[in-house]
Amino acid sequence: MLTDLQPTRTPGNSAVLRLVQVDPAGPARVRSPDFVGIRASLIRAERDVVIVAQTDPADYSYLIISGCVRTVRLMSDGRRQIGEFLLAGDFFGLEALDEHTFGMEAVTPVILRRYLHCSLEAYADRNSDFARRLRTLAAKRLRSEQARVLALGRMTASERIARFLLEMADRTGAPGCCIELPMSRSDVADYLGLTTETVCRMLTQMQREAVITINRSLIAIRDRSTLAALAGNDG
Amino acid sequence: MLTDLQPTRTPGNSAVLRLVQVDPAGPARVRSPDFVGIRASLIRAERDVVIVAQTDPADYSYLIISGCVRTVRLMSDGRRQIGEFLLAGDFFGLEALDEHTFGMEAVTPVILRRYLHCSLEAYADRNSDFARRLRTLAAKRLRSEQARVLALGRMTASERIARFLLEMADRTGAPGCCIELPMSRSDVADYLGLTTETVCRMLTQMQREAVITINRSLIAIRDRSTLAALAGNDG
DNA sequence: CGATCTGTTGATGCCTGTCAAGAGGGGTGG
DNA sequence: CCACCCCTCTTGACAGGCATCAACAGATCG
Numbered sequence: 159m160l161t162d163l164q165p166t167r168t169p170g171n172s173a174v175l176r177l178v179q180v181d182p183a184g185p186a187r188v189r190s191p192d193f194v195g196i197r198a199s200l201i202r203a204e205r206d207v208v209i210v211a212q213t214d215p216a217d218y219s220y221l222i223i224s225g226c227v228r229t230v231r232l233m234s235d236g237r238r239q240i241g242e243f244l245l246a247g248d249f250f251g252l253e254a255l256d257e258h259t260f261g262m263e264a265v266t267p268v269i270l271r272r273y274l275h276c277s278l279e280a281y282a283d284r285n286s287d288f289a290r291r292l293r294t295l296a297a298k299r300l301r302s303e304q305a306r307v308l309a310l311g312r313m314t315a316s317e318r319i320a321r322f323l324l325e326m327a328d329r330t331g332a333p334g335c336c337i338e339l340p341m342s343r344s345d346v347a348d349y350l351g352l353t354t355e356t357v358c359r360m361l362t363q364m365q366r367e368a369v370i371t372i373n374r375s376l377i378a379i380r381d382r383s384t385l386a387a388l389a390g391n392d393g
Numbered sequence: 394m395l396t397d398l399q400p401t402r403t404p405g406n407s408a409v410l411r412l413v414q415v416d417p418a419g420p421a422r423v424r425s426p427d428f429v430g431i432r433a434s435l436i437r438a439e440r441d442v443v444i445v446a447q448t449d450p451a452d453y454s455y456l457i458i459s460g461c462v463r464t465v466r467l468m469s470d471g472r473r474q475i476g477e478f479l480l481a482g483d484f485f486g487l488e489a490l491d492e493h494t495f496g497m498e499a500v501t502p503v504i505l506r507r508y509l510h511c512s513l514e515a516y517a518d519r520n521s522d523f524a525r526r527l528r529t530l531a532a533k534r535l536r537s538e539q540a541r542v543l544a545l546g547r548m549t550a551s552e553r554i555a556r557f558l559l560e561m562a563d564r565t566g567a568p569g570c571c572i573e574l575p576m577s578r579s580d581v582a583d584y585l586g587l588t589t590e591t592v593c594r595m596l597t598q599m600q601r602e603a604v605i606t607i608n609r610s611l612i613a614i615r616d617r618s619t620l621a622a623l624a625g626n627d628g
Numbered sequence: 629c630g631a632t633c634t635g636t637t638g639a640t641g642c643c644t645g646t647c648a649a650g651a652g653g654g655g656t657g658g
Numbered sequence: 659c660c661a662c663c664c665c666t667c668t669t670g671a672c673a674g675g676c677a678t679c680a681a682c683a684g685a686t687c688g
Contacts, residue, residue, distance in 0.1 A: 194570075219684095220454050231539070231628075232628040233547065233625065234625075234627055235625075238547070239394060239542060239543045239546045241539055252531070252532060252535060253532050253535035253536050253539065254532065255529070255532050255533070255536065259536055259539055259628060260539060279525065279528075282521070282524065282528070283521040283525070284521075286517070286518040286519075286521075286524070289517065289518070289521070289524045289528075290514065292528060293514075293524075293527060293528070293531070294516070296531040296535065297487060297488050297490050297531075298490070299535060299537065300531065300534060300535060300574060301488050301490070301494055303538035303539065303542060304466070304476055304488065304495060305494070306537065306542050306547060307474060307476060307538060307541050307542060308466050308468075308474045310542060310545035310546045310586065311466065311474045311545045311583075311585070311586030312472045312473070312474045314643080314644095315643080315644070342667090343666075343668090344666085344667095344668070348546075349546060350546070351545065351546030351643090352644080353645055353646080354666090354667080354668095355644090355646085355667095355668080355669085356644060356645075358667065358669080359644090359668085359669080362668075362669085364583065374632075374653085374666090374667080390468065390469075390470075391469075392468040488653085491659090548674075550676070577634065577635085578635060578636090579634085579635095587676080587677090588676075588677055588678080589635080590635095590636080590677075590678085591675090591676060591677075592635095593636055593637080594676095596636095597636075609634090609635080609684095609685085
């Protein structure tokens with residue numbers, strides 16, 4: 159079954175979108191080439207679509223095929239924290255026990271592969287290599303979460319921004335040190351525990367100091383060593 | 394082999410302590426009753442002893458038998474972030490790939506069991522139930538790290554303190570809502586991304602408002618519902 | 629009983645949030 | 659094709675929460 163998620167704007171200026179299943183009698187399930195032997199559904203979602211709601215039961219895990227996804231936690235008074243940005247090849251759902259604690263939303267149009275949780279578990283039971291891969295994956299996620307705890311707990315705004323730029327440059331592997339940020343400034347802010355305004359200010363300050371060049375969502379790193387120094391090179 | 398870690402104060406007022414292996418020809422290895430079939434060494438450490446340094450190779454994982462342990466990340470300029478407080482029954486080392494990113498220090502005198510990493514892996518390969526337990530453990534850790542990212546990124550000082558008190562009350566399972574905090578105020582501060590002074594101020598403020606009663610390391614929760622309200626009950 | 633360390637409280641300042649307004653781009657409809 | 663609208667981004671003024679600096683109290687220990 160191919161599930162196609164369409165944005166459905168709710169009344170008012172709220173950006174909340176709902177899932178819409180399309181083509182319920184569509185093409186048959188595809189085999190995943192990545193997690194061999196595990197059945198998966200292919201899912202497509204437009205920009206800003208909620209793919210997993212914050213308190214959905216955690217029946218599925220997701221592998222991002224293309225595009226960018228954010229994991230989101232919303233507090234009752236509107237404060238928002240973005241857990242991570244997922245790019246092609248990234249995986250979401252390891253932390254799931256009975257239900258998710260973070261939702262998942264499309265930052266750009268995305269294609270992802272959805273795995274039934276229990277089938278991953280069952281496959282890991284039979285295949286210890288795969289089980290090891292899952293453990294390695296979990297270890298990496300834990301380390302990156304720990305790095306974020308350090309950043310959010312003890313780093314200044316400019317340090318967080320610098321680290322974020324270096325992280326994105328590294329992950330997108332862009333040539334010529336030119337990063338295309340798929341997410342908005344407010345996404346970046348909610349990822350780094352800052353406000354949109356502070357993100358803007360730090361970016362323009364770095365531009366004034368000739369460390370980067372900004373052109374809307376395009377950011378060119380002009381002085382990588384200074385940027386690394388700003389990031390504090392403390393892991 | 395029983396390894397006994399003794400504090401060894403370095404010159405100056407630095408609190409850095411080094412491991413000292415004692416009794417190298419001590420009693421033979423003991424069998425762990427918790428992780429059946431896996432060999433483990435028993436380790437004892439006094440207060441403030443560094444059990445694992447920040448960049449140690451990650452050959453071992455640890456199970457806390459008794460006492461309290463903190464995981465620590467130190468930046469080059471002295472800023473410190475505590476990753477977590479581990480109590481009896483807690484486990485450390487899942488996030489280890491090649492080397493640790495956080496060190497581990499004794500908050501109180503502790504006894505812990507040390508497992509060779511590769512023997513855990515090998516056991517998980519043979520025993521899928523154990524592999525599942527490891528995955529569940531990793532999932533729980535990931536969720537708690539995510540909760541901390543939310544707290545450090547988007548919560549106020551009083552919210553963090555309130556959450557911390559509730560967390561500790563829950564984990565120590567103390568009767569009568571009286572918590573004995575094993576760690577110092579500055580440990581709490583470095584755990585919550587605050588300063589010692591702010592932790593004190595928030596605690597005394599809660600005492601003025603009759604939410605808690607403070608007596609050095611003893612804290613009694615007098616009004617749990619107000620405390621929960623302060624914590625914002627947003628997961 | 630002094631030394632030392634942790635905890636507490638006060639005064640002050642700064643970083644970042646809040647509020648506000650304008651700039652710029654892209655889409656849409658006439 | 660262009661005017662208009664809407665949304666994101668940016669910049670400025672100001673305020674507030676928490677950090678910093680400083681001093682003192684209380685506990686612990688030799």
